[in-house]
Amino acid sequence: MRTLTELSPASAKARADQQGRNKGDGPLARETSDIARQGAPGTTRAHESAVKHVTGRAAYIDDLQAPADALHVALGLSPVAHGRLTRLDLEKVKSAPGVVDVITIVDVPGHTDIGPVFPGDPIFADDEISYVGQCLFAVAAESHQAARRAVTLASVEIDERPASLDPVAAAEREEFVRPTHVQQSGDWQAALSGAAHVIESEQFVGGQEHFYLEGQACLVQPTEDEGVIVHTSNQHPSETQKLVAEVLDIPFHAVTVEMRRMGGGFGGKETQASPWACIAAIIARRTGRTTRVRLPRAEDMRATGKRHPFHNRYQLGFDAQGVLQGGDITVIGDCGYSPDLSEAIVDRAMFHADNAYSLGSARVTGHRAKTHTASNTAFRGFGGPQGMMIIEAAMDDIARRLGQDPLTIRKRNLYRAGRDVTHYGQPVEQLGLLHDLIAQLEQSSDYWARREAVVAHNARNPIIKKGLALTPVKFGISFTAKHLNQAGALLHVYTDGSVMINHGGTEMGQGLHTKVCQVVARELGLDLEQVRISATRTDKVPNTSPTAASSGADLNGQAARDACLTLKARLFDFAAEHFGADRGGLDREGMRLEAGALIAGSGEAERRIPWGELVQAAYLSRISLSEKGFYSTPLIHYDRETAKGRPFYYYAFGAAVAEVSVDTLSGEYLVDRVDILHDVGDSLNPAIDIGQVEGGFIQGMGWLTSEELKWNDAGRLVSDGPATYKIPAFGDLPPVFNVELMQGHPNSQASIYRSKAVGEPPFMLGMAVWSALRDALSSLVDYREAPRLDTPATPERVLMAAEALRQRTLASQEAHHAPA
């Protein structure tokens, strides 16, 4: 499938035509007859909530009706990054107009540490202050405004200490939130000393604010027993259930967490949605009133963690052809003040330090530095992007060193037969796919002709320089925490034939619910309209994993399918006996659900029982019409002791070509054209997958270009709102943006209908833009050098890099002309 890019009103129409042609062209999708009508996997269907989105009827947390006496919570946040809380006087807050309750750490009935995996996250600061934005107290009042105004009346005294804000310095002092982990393959020292060439460099890779459009929010209702019902914008309802129960000191079954949809998550609501639910739950229990929390944008940005900034160092040896022989890579993740998910995030950076290339004999070391900022957390790619930046930088470095085109060097280094095992011991499958994909994109994007044009343009223009780059992505799919690779689903068929499916995954816009409905519709042979999905609830499907690691459809789609298969088998057994009993029953063999009917036999002997009739008959015969499903991912394992294993069920691939124009006098730049070819195996829903690819790419581009997080010397985030933190806007969409899904390569593993996860991998396609910027800058020195370009590559960074290159050229010219 291809997106059209011309600005002609006909384009949407042409798109629709194009989509029509692509309907159900995965090999498995063809198995059933009228797939398009059924909205089965492999076909393009609108998001299940699309009409509700555009009419404003889709309800988010803050839109939920609550009783008139519902309380509104505002939070008192630390203004200081590091120190001891010496006095917290809340008398004025308590007596402010409209205030009903004020709580601090002493008011927490149960656990006070709400660290999600490892301890370290106090719900309220006790005496140690660890970052600006840390929660000190909470105020509940009759209105949002009253609560916020009351907060400002607090008198807070903190014995301030120097804040540690530099992760590199922290790593040198060995201030870590989790122990260092090392992966090693072969004799990396020998590889380095034996290599024809060695490059050594470092880079700073910036963090990223999630900027989900709907900020953190929850609404908690007390129940008639000791429990609560929590409505929350949340990627991990089960964890919130656990933490709320522990904080209230009540059993898990007294807490129900419900989650219909998020206004965006991107990882920022995996662990960071729980604190607000815990706080609201305490207040709801204390006051007996419904309690809502909604973080104003600036507080959301200060209080919650972000994508980890990384500091990477690399020393890599390569041969005369530019092929990597091996080397030493160190990544330092800036974790903020507590572990949160940093163990797995830095692991994933290490797992992706190779991207799509064989490192040869390499050592990869990952540090988890502790600093006095919010605890950095999951964000689309989960450390993978930061890890990949190393090797993509190195590819450019090698190319300049050898005077080769960066694409040539990249292709030479791709995993290939004989060089197909990662530095953590997992063999890379589907190498043909990786090579085909790049070859195809190289062609369709017209890379080499455009390379010539770019070089010619740059020779003519001293100021405006063009850059071009192709970067691949190889991204490992599975949670690296093995136990999370499981999912449950609950399937109900009602007596009118309508179907309700519920699963543990959460909908944040990625289209998970649409895909799961498609799976169920296909398995039961129904129209998509007959299948509905309800809010994710911990009392329907228990003990679920977060919707993260791109795994939503892989895991929950399989669980839903499992439920369907079990129910189907039961219905088939029933039908075989029940229908045509007078004629010896129906043929159980080859029985299927298709086009709204149960079909048995074929040709002359074919019998069709309409779905409604089947369901009625089953009900009257006391056959259960409800089923649960379960799935756990096979094959995966990883041994931290040996740092070897197969942490990923499979890899998803992709590649992007970006062309940019850079004004080397001002540092301004434009992304002129982007071509993407991305692998989703056999797509479950091409429109949704394309949406993930495009959205992921733009978000990845934003991360590397305009999205700059800045803290002042005291550790306060100064880019704390959209006025100062710039995510891509409409005009940043490249004028030419060709996005295609790779065809003809079903997943080599038995994933749901041989599809592949698509949430995270496309994010890293954004690296092409960064590499193209570096390419453009490199032209200032005749492509003899790849300038260091830390990220985000703001106009400021680009300008300063250009100035440095120009200075160097001037200096070398002077040196050249100087009398001997």
Place this chain on the structure above:
Amino acid sequence: MIDFYLNGKRQRCNDVPADTSILELLRTRLGQTGTKEGCASGDCGACTVAIGEPGDDGALRYAAANGCITPAHQLDGCHLVTVEGLARGDALHPAQAAMVECHGSQCGFCTPGIVMSLFTLHEEQRRTPTPLSQQRLEEVLGGNLCRCTGYRPIRDAALSMNDYPDTHPLWADDPDLASNVAQLRSAKASATRGGHYVAPRDLAALRKLKAERPEARLVAGATDLWLETTQQLKALDDLIDVRQVAELNAIEETPQGWWIGAAVTYSRLEPLFETHFPAFAHLLHRFASKQIRNRGTLGGNVANASPIGDSPPVLLALDARVSLDGPDGERELPLSDFFLDYKQTALGANEFIRAIFMPRPDEAQNLKVWKLSKRREDDISAVLGAFAWRLDDGVMRDVRLAFGGMAAIPKRAAAAEAILEGQAPDDTTFADARAALAQDFQPMSDVRGSAEYRQVAASNLLERLRLMIDADRHATPQQEVTLHAYAH
């Protein structure tokens, strides 16, 4: 009382506090939660609504606004359209239908705002169909952030919207709606509005109010002022709205130039700028967003006196003047005397800005305006350079180089100007001028850029200027010296 129409139905809201925003009114008071809050600072567009006011022909014209920072009281006498008011029963409005079919929503949180921006485009297209260039679309959608889609499907929706059946909202069936709204407005004209939010209709009334309530804050588009309540939680409980003051709403043309009333919005200035100040018009396209330009005023920008406000440097380069008014009468001064120190101006305690005078440029005058920011659309300048000059027999005359972001106030580069004045625009003169900028400015480092970057960038803008003059003069085959999207 706020008396207005909401999606075709009359609404009267009593006792609305002065600092209530449209968004708050909708969500907390009227229970209309379709309109979303993403930032409460005018930056994301999730709260976009369309405000209908009668045009010259009496028909209602709909303009997008940010509900989060527009005072609810400014709805008085208007027709407010929200996302709930577009569909006709089950039949979606073309903006909605196109969004569904193009897969324009993922999480859906930005969607109501996007749909409203598209609705205003659809309304304009119905009136005067024009080709939808990229620039046009950027204008309409530049103020709506979407974190999920990457915008491509939204662009497709915008382009294909007109192919859908033109389903009118139900309220569009009401033939009397426009006249009812107009009536509401004229009824208001005679009524004196009391309370803590007043909107005088003429200069005399404004002067009187200023004398009576010296402590009251003035509000025009509220696009700066409202952040004080949403972001800093200040109470704005005593406000005088200048938007309806006839004299402040006039654009008065004289042979010497134009007096722009302080309450004239950017959107209204666009045609004038396109004709006479194309470089300024070009800047407007990158000034905030359509939602903001529909409400924000030149007067507000000048009064706000931010060192990173975009129009002051341009007005300085154009040698603009400002007219201050108040109970004690009117006075006029050059804009360069208006800005005193960081956020301090020559405005007296009970004065207000009446108008800004923009001298008519003569044929030979050149103007270039370059804004540097992290993002091309809807961003605040790190550095803005506005340069006016003319070439007289090969030498530069009337050189005015004004910068934003380089000092505590918008300021001209006196030393650099002196070097260029009367000289040919050659390498060495410009090199000296660039060096002189270090004398003119000692910028600071902040979230938008480091001092070093500002210094280098400002100096490079002069180099860009030289290259441009050079290319013009020698009619060399124009080598690109700026990116096309930034050129004018």
